Amino acid sequence: MKYRIRLVEHETWDVSSGLPMVTLRVYDRHDTLAEVTFRVDTGADLTSIPVAFARRHAIPFGTDSPSRAQGVVGSVPAYRGEIKAILGGREHLWPCLFVDSPTKLEPVLGRAGFLDEYAGAIDDGFLLITRLGPVRRFLRRCLHRWWELTGQVRDAAQPL
Numbered sequence: 001m002k003y004r005i006r007l008v009e010h011e012t013w014d015v016s017s018g019l020p021m022v023t024l025r026v027y028d029r030h031d032t033l034a035e036v037t038f039r040v041d042t043g044a045d046l047t048s049i050p051v052a053f054a055r056r057h058a059i060p061f062g063t064d065s066p067s068r069a070q071g072v073v074g075s076v077p078a079y080r081g082e083i084k085a086i087l088g089g090r091e092h093l094w095p096c097l098f099v100d101s102p103t104k105l106e107p108v109l110g111r112a113g114f115l116d117e118y119a120g121a122i123d124d125g126f127l128l129i130t131r132l133g134p135v136r137r138f139l140r141r142c143l144h145r146w147w148e149l150t151g152q153v154r155d156a157a158q159p160l
Contacts, residue, residue, distance in 0.1 A: 001088055005127040020120075020127040022109065027084040028058040036085075036107050040127060042120060044071075044110030047083065048097040053107060059083065061098040069099045076101040088131060092117065 007018025020040040025033040034057040038047070048069060054061055061081040069078035077100040084093050094113030099105060114120075119130045132140070147153050154160070 001131045003088065003129040005129070007122070007125050007127060018122075018125055020122055022127065022129070024109075025086045026057075026059055029060040030058060033086070034059060038107045038109035040120060041108045042111055042115065044108050046095050046097050046110045046112050047108060047114070048078075048099050048105075048110065049083070049107045050105045051079070051098050051100040053105075054098050061096075069097050087118070087129075090131075 005020070005022055008021045010017055010019045021037055022040055023035055023037045026036045028034045036049070036053075036057065036059075049059060049061075051061070053059075061079055063079050065080065067078050067080060068075045079098045079100075081096050081098055082093055083096045084091060086092070092113060117132055119128075119132055121128045144153075
């Protein structure tokens with residue numbers, strides 16, 4: 001199954017660029033569904049939800065093992081947990097950081113969990129999300145192995 005989602009118009013620093021956003025239904029502490037709009041960020045290791053947002057929408061998280069989340073602009077207190085979300089009619093349990101920040105943050109859909117089951121791409125004003133079934137995941141692993149064996153994979157430190 002493939003989903004085509006129009007990028008949300010956005011302008012920053014006088015540069016117009018579309019934002020990849022997706023709304024998912026996430027289970028709250030009452031076992032009902034809250035609609036949460038995430039910014040899709042495949043550069044983020046984990047999905048993250050601001051603590052204030054989670055409290056406002058009754059999304060459960062624990063505070064017994066605090067840690068820190070690090071990003072481009074610094075680090076903030078965070079709590080490791082998970083969310084149960086629905087994408088395309090399928091339930092998923094994904095790791096999540098609940099970040100406690102004094103600045104206004106928005107929920108972010110990161111790589112862990114999401115990219116294990118879906119491929120994501122941005123193409124000409126659209127976010128494309130494709131569910132990866134077991135056969136496709138197997139074929140991708142074979143292809144990636146072939147690339148490795150034939151020297152077609154570059155190290156990230158190698159200049160292009």
